Amino acid sequence: MAFVPIDKEESLTEIPPEHASSKCHTNFISKLPTREGWSQPLVLYKDYWFRPQLLENILVAQDTYMPRSNDVILATQPKCGTTWLKALCFTIVNRSQYSFSNHPLLTRNPQHVVPFIEIRNEGGDHNYIESLPSPRLLSTHMPLSFIPIETKNQSCRIVYLCRDPKDAFVSRWYFENKLFNGCSLDLGKIFDMFCEGFSPYGPFWNHFLEYWKASMERPEKVMFLKYEDIKSDPALVVRKLADFLGMPFTKAEDDGGIPEQVVKLCDFETLASLQVNQTGLVRGKNYELHNSVFFRKGRVGDWVNHISEEMAGRLDRIVQEKLIGSGLTF
Numbered sequence: 152m153a154f155v156p157i158d159k160e161e162s163l164t165e166i167p168p169e170h171a172s173s174k175c176h177t178n179f180i181s182k183l184p185t186r187e188g189w190s191q192p193l194v195l196y197k198d199y200w201f202r203p204q205l206l207e208n209i210l211v212a213q214d215t216y217m218p219r220s221n222d223v224i225l226a227t228q229p230k231c232g233t234t235w236l237k238a239l240c241f242t243i244v245n246r247s248q249y250s251f252s253n254h255p256l257l258t259r260n261p262q263h264v265v266p267f268i269e270i271r272n273e274g275g276d277h278n279y280i281e282s283l284p285s286p287r288l289l290s291t292h293m294p295l296s297f298i299p300i301e302t303k304n305q306s307c308r309i310v311y312l313c314r315d316p317k318d319a320f321v322s323r324w325y326f327e328n329k330l331f332n333g334c335s336l337d338l339g340k341i342f343d344m345f346c347e348g349f350s351p352y353g354p355f356w357n358h359f360l361e362y363w364k365a366s367m368e369r370p371e372k373v374m375f376l377k378y379e380d381i382k383s384d385p386a387l388v389v390r391k392l393a394d395f396l397g398m399p400f401t402k403a404e405d406d407g408g409i410p411e412q413v414v415k416l417c418d419f420e421t422l423a424s425l426q427v428n429q430t431g432l433v434r435g436k437n438y439e440l441h442n443s444v445f446f447r448k449g450r451v452g453d454w455v456n457h458i459s460e461e462m463a464g465r466l467d468r469i470v471q472e473k474l475i476g477s478g479l480t481f
């Protein structure tokens with residue numbers, strides 16, 4: 152299987168595409184239960200909370216995305232390591248195309264080389280994904296049950312990445328305050344909401360569990376990863392990813408240290424120090440997003456610097472209770 156690299160500059164936007172059903176979706180969304188507390192009110196749809204604009208994009212994607220059996224989908228709860236997973240998988244599947252010294256990731260943010268299914272490019276062109284040649288490397292924050300795979304009888308491969316909820320929470324708090332200029336969310340208040348499952352794409356435990364169960368049932372199709380496991384042995388995970396993606400490293404590649412070079416290129420320090428990730432911008436119709444918002448600390452356990460032991464214990468107990476019996480633990 153040869154993945155075709157994306158040459159067109161892709162950018163992220165939360166602006167919904169011009170779509171015939173868009174107005175209809177807007178009306179539908181305006182009638183959904185709404186709750187305030189985050190930087191924007193969230194709406195509840197099929198037991199998950201979303202920003203209204205993103206839900207609109209999801210509904211459009213459900214109408215327009217035509218899964219192909221050889222699609223590979225990188226799925227994450229936001230702030231669980233999407234940028235890293237995109238960089239790793241893009242580098243693994245395109246390793247025969249690019250040398251490490253002249254690699255697209257040296258000049259483009261990882262978020263832009265793997266397009267989201269539901270978040271459209273700047274022009275709002277929802278046909279962009281359909282115009283990509285197979286096999287496609289795509290990404291999503293959608294819960295598994297929202298991806299129109301099963302319904303269209305396709306069986307794409309999915310790589311899911313999750314993270315210790317305490318670190319994902321802290322990362323979300325920073326991101327939210329940076330993304331929405333002037334927004335200053337009270338950490339204690341949004342922690343309470345997060346613990347209730349009220350957060351964008353939350354409850355996070357249901358998001359985790361949907362993919363976890365699928366990975367137990369169909370391990371050849373759904374690979375489940377934890378951010379902490381990549382941190383502890385990145386080269387091992389890179390090898391496992393290459394196997395899962397049907398592109399195992401040859402003995403010569405292994406002997407030549409290619410997995411380690413993939414790790415190095417996609418390492419937080421390497422990517423965060425690049426000019427494109429320090430000063431680059433993504434423009435949407437009514438906002439600008441700095442590439443740097445995707446790089447903060449990139450550490451395991453940074454929560455200790457932001458939430459108390461008592462808060463951590465409370466969240467840990469909730470997570471334990473929600474995941475009980477599933478076999479998934481943190």
Ligand code: PAP
Binds near residue numbers: 323417450
């Ligand atoms: P998204 O959900 O908005 O798409 P995502 O990449 O999941 O973004 O979240 C960003 C987090 O991943 C940040 O975590 P932090 O706030 O705890 O620091 C960011 O630093 C981290 N991150 C980005 N790139 C890497 C990388 N190459 N290695 C490890 N962590 C990374």
